[in-house]
Amino acid sequence: MQRRELAENFDLDEEGLSHLSPQEAFALGVEWAIFFKKLKSQDPIRDFCLSNNSRRLEKLAERMGRSYECRSTSAPNWKEIWIGKPPHWLGVRF
Numbered sequence: 001m002q003r004r005e006l007a008e009n010f011d012l013d014e015e016g017l018s019h020l021s022p023q024e025a026f027a028l029g030v031e032w033a034i035f036f037k038k039l040k041s042q043d044p045i046r047d048f049c050l051s052n053n054s055r056r057l058e059k060l061a062e063r064m065g066r067s068y069e070c071r072s073t074s075a076p077n078w079k080e081i082w083i084g085k086p087p088h089w090l091g092v093r094f
Contacts, residue, residue, distance in 0.1 A: 028053045032060070039064050045083040054079045 061068040067084035
C-alpha cells in the first residue's frame with residue numbers, strides 16, 4: 001500500500017467543494033496533482049485544464065515561482081494554460 005501526504009495547498013475558496021459532485025471534485029484533485037508533478041520539472045508547460053481549476057493551478061504556479069497565463073478556448077469548461085520556466089536564480093526545492 002502506498003502512503004499519501006498532502007503536498008500543497010489546494011486553494012479552496014469559501015464555498016469549498018460542496019457545490020461539486022464527488023466525481024467533479026475528484027477530477028479537480030487529479031488534474032491538480034498532475035500539474036503539481038509537472039511543475040516539479042523546470043520545463044515550460046502548455047496544456048489544457050478544467051476552467052474551474054485554472055485559478056488553483058495559477059496559484060500553484062505562482063507559489064513555485066513560475067509565470068503563467070490562462071486563455072479561453074472554444075471548448076466549454078476548458079482553458080489553455082501556459083506556465084513558463086522558473087527563473088534561473090530560483091532554486092527548485094521539493
